Amino acid sequence: MFEGSGLALAEFLGLAGVVVTAVERERDGSWSLHVAGPVVACCPRCGEPSGRIKEFVGQRLAHLVVAPARVTVHKPRLFCDQSGCEQGSFVESGPLAARGARVSTVGRKAVGHLVGDWGVPVSRVAGAVGVAWCTAQDAFAVVADAAGVVAFGPVGEDTVVPGAEDGVTEAGADAAEGEGGGPVRRSVSGPLPPVGVLGLDEHRRGRPRYHRDPDSGRWVEDADRWLTVFVDHAGHGLLGQVEGRTVAGTAAWVLSQPAAWRAGIWAVTIDMSTVYKAAARAALPDAMLAVDPFHVTQLANKVIGDVRRRVTQEHHGRRGRADDPEYKIKGLLVRREEALSPAARGRLLCTLSDLGDRGRQITAAWRAKELLRAVLALAAHRSGHPITRSDVSNALTRFFTYCATVGETVPEITVLAETISKWRAEIANAVLHSLSNAATEGVNRLVKLVYRTAFGLRNVTNQQLRARYFASRATRP
Numbered sequence: 293m294f295e296g297s298g299l300a301l302a303e304f305l306g307l308a309g310v311v312v313t314a315v316e317r318e319r320d321g322s323w324s325l326h327v328a329g330p331v332v333a334c335c336p337r338c339g340e341p342s343g344r345i346k347e348f349v350g351q352r353l354a355h356l357v358v359a360p361a362r363v364t365v366h367k368p369r370l371f372c373d374q375s376g377c378e379q380g381s382f383v384e385s386g387p388l389a390a391r392g393a394r395v396s397t398v399g400r401k402a403v404g405h406l407v408g409d410w411g412v413p414v415s416r417v418a419g420a421v422g423v424a425w426c427t428a429q430d431a432f433a434v435v436a437d438a439a440g441v442v443a444f445g446p447v448g449e450d451t452v453v454p455g456a457e458d459g460v461t462e463a464g465a466d467a468a469e470g471e472g473g474g475p476v477r478r479s480v481s482g483p484l485p486p487v488g489v490l491g492l493d494e495h496r497r498g499r500p501r502y503h504r505d506p507d508s509g510r511w512v513e514d515a516d517r518w519l520t521v522f523v524d525h526a527g528h529g530l531l532g533q534v535e536g537r538t539v540a541g542t543a544a545w546v547l548s549q550p551a552a553w554r555a556g557i558w559a560v561t562i563d564m565s566t567v568y569k570a571a572a573r574a575a576l577p578d579a580m581l582a583v584d585p586f587h588v589t590q591l592a593n594k595v596i597g598d599v600r601r602r603v604t605q606e607h608h609g610r611r612g613r614a615d616d617p618e619y620k621i622k623g624l625l626v627r628r629e630e631a632l633s634p635a636a637r638g639r640l641l642c643t644l645s646d647l648g649d650r651g652r653q654i655t656a657a658w659r660a661k662e663l664l665r666a667v668l669a670l671a672a673h674r675s676g677h678p679i680t681r682s683d684v685s686n687a688l689t690r691f692f693t694y695c696a697t698v699g700e701t702v703p704e705i706t707v708l709a710e711t712i713s714k715w716r717a718e719i720a721n722a723v724l725h726s727l728s729n730a731a732t733e734g735v736n737r738l739v740k741l742v743y744r745t746a747f748g749l750r751n752v753t754n755q756q757l758r759a760r761y762f763a764s765r766a767t768r769p
Contacts, residue, residue, distance in 0.1 A: 302327060305357050325355070358406070360421045363388065363396060395423060395431070403428050404435030408761045413746045429754065432761075441761045484532075484549060489525035489559045490579075491732030492568045494518050494537040495740055497755065498748050515752050520545075520568075521739065523732040525561065530735050530763035533756045542571035561722070561729045563587045564715055582722035583715050584729035585668040591711065592661035593626045595704045599657040600625070602704070603650040617643050618654060625654070629662050656699045660708060663691040667719070673726045684720045688712075738763045 301312045310327040318324055334341050365386050372379045385391040388398070395403075403421055406412045407428060418428040436442070501515040516536040522545065524531055534545045546554060559580045562568040564587055572581055600622060604612040612619040624632065624640045632640065644651035644658075667687040670679050692709055699705030712719065722728065739759040749755035 304359060304361070306355070306359070358402070360399075365389070395421075395427060400431040401435065404431040404433075407432040408435055408758065409765060411742060411745045411762060433757070436757055436761045439761065439764075441757065441764065484553060485524065485526075485528045486553065486556050487524045487526065487528070487531070488556060489561060489727065490531075490546075490557050490576075491523040491525055491561045491729050491735075492520065492542065492565075492572065493523070493563060493729060493732040493736050494520050494565075495736050497535070497752070498743070498750075501750075519756070521732065521736060522546075523735045525727075525731045527731075528764070530739070530760045533759065535752060537565075537567055539567055539570045539574060542568060543575040546571075546575035559721070559725065559727060561727050561732065562718075563729060564591065564711070569718075580721050580725075581718045582725065582727040583718040584733075585671070585719075585722055586728065586730070586733075588668060588712070588715075588719060589661075589665060592664045592708065595708045596625050596654065596657045596661055597622070598704045599653050599702060603653055607650055617647060618650060625658055628665070653702050656702050657705055660691065660695055660699055660705050663687075663694055664708075664712065667691060668723060671723045671726045679724065681720065681724060684723050688716060688720070735763045 299311050302308070302310050305312070305325070307325070307327055310329045312325055313328050314326040316324050316326070365388055367384055367386055369381050369383050371381050383391060388396045390397070399421070403417055403423070406417045407414050414428045414432065415425055418425045421428070495518070497515070497517055497519045500513060500517040502511040502513055504510070505512050518537045519533050519535060520537050520542050521533050522531040523529065532545060534541050554576060557576055557579050559582055560568075560572040560576060561582045561584060562572065563584055569581060572579060600618050601612060604610075604616060604618060608616070612622075614620075621640050621643050624636055629637075644655045647654070667684060669675060670683055670687060672678055692713070695705050695709035699709070739762070742759050742762050743749065743755070746755075746758070749758070
């Protein structure tokens with residue numbers, strides 16, 4: 293326990309008007325400050341001042357201090373007593389910082405956590421503390437390395453990706469830059485935990501970047517505008533990222549992991565993306581593929597909107613307006629049928645009935661959406677009881693039968709049925725095993741939040757490092 297008092301210390305810590313009387317360290321490692329205020333105060337009832345003390349009471353407050361300061365460490369220069377040493381004299385490396393350092397160890401750690409955990413842009417932290425941008429970025433890199441989040445380069449180019457194009461190797465998307473200045477494909481990852489269900493998704497990183505080849509004069513891509521993310525559904529968060537959204541790049545990242553790690557993956561969850569479907573089949577041929585149910589419902593809702601806009605354009609020769617009957621019920625069309633109140637359901641059906649042929653086509657799309665939702669509602673976590681593959685097959689058959697009969701004259705419903713037919717097995721897997729891509733979408737949201745907060749990052753490696761650190765904060769030590 294450190295005893296003392298200081299008005300200047302209180303001012304520095306943002307505690308104006310009081311005096312620090314003691315500073316102590318708690319058992320959990322946190323610090324507690326004891327302060328004292330003015331003795332003379334006014335009675336809250338009568339307003340008269342009083343300085344006569346009855347007793348002392350304690351009011352515990354939470355306080356946060358982020359205050360940059362200059363610290364001058366006064367230490368001696370020492371002689372070396374060894375006659376054969378060429379050093380002559382030296383200055384000791386004190387407890388606050390290494391020899392020759394310009395930022396204290398505690399200050400560097402605080403800067404790193406402000407960037408990584410608080411999501412503050414590096415430029416803003418560097419400007420507030422009064423250090424260079426690279427110093428603040430290096431401080432974050434040290435904090436990320438201590439948490440096991442590291443950036444590494446190519447993994448090698450000697451393994452061919454199954455099912456990929458000729459000449460594409462396992463390192464595909466991580467090929468090192470060659471003499472011709474080819475693109476550098478980077479990945480961020482550390483020691484990976486065991487994964488049972490792997491999620492794949494993409495997001496837009498920013499603008500693509502190019503440089504001109506001095507020999508050929510052609511523009512060569514340095515950074516793709518898209519990034520593919522790999523997420524563990526068990527809660528370990530973001531596992532890694534690679535540039536682009538190609539079959540070769542996605543499969544290369546998976547194949548670069550140990551064989552034992554790949555053998556533990558029994559399912560892969562994706563959106564309705566043929567690229568990720570092909571990548572999963574190439575890298576994990578024995579894993580089960582499952583399509584996210586949310587995107588299936590989203591596709592069905594999109595079909596309703598497409599039909600509504602088309603029939604409005606055909607009837608009125610213009611886009612929909614707020615006073616159009618079909619426009620007024622567009623919100624009810626995309627809601628769950630069981631969530632509609634009796635009044636809302638009656639208004640929806642009456643409006644569709646009054647629209648004639650336009651209402652018939654919109655009704656057909658709405659019914660197709662509800663039949664598709666009925667397939668997804670069979671999942672055990674929704675229905676509350678186990679199901680079999682026959683149950684899912686029968687529900688899908690009812691959907692396809694409706695599309696082939698009632699919805700046959702609506703082109704959008706025909707396209708919807710063809711799309712669902714292509715993904716029939718993956719949708720059934722998601723329903724039978726209650727799988728979704730929700731964890732991947734949540735991680736993607738956090739990654740995009742980092743990008744927006746930083747107002748864009750030009751360096752891909754720094755961008756991926758910050759994204760993975762921020763997205764894995766719940767699982768770090």
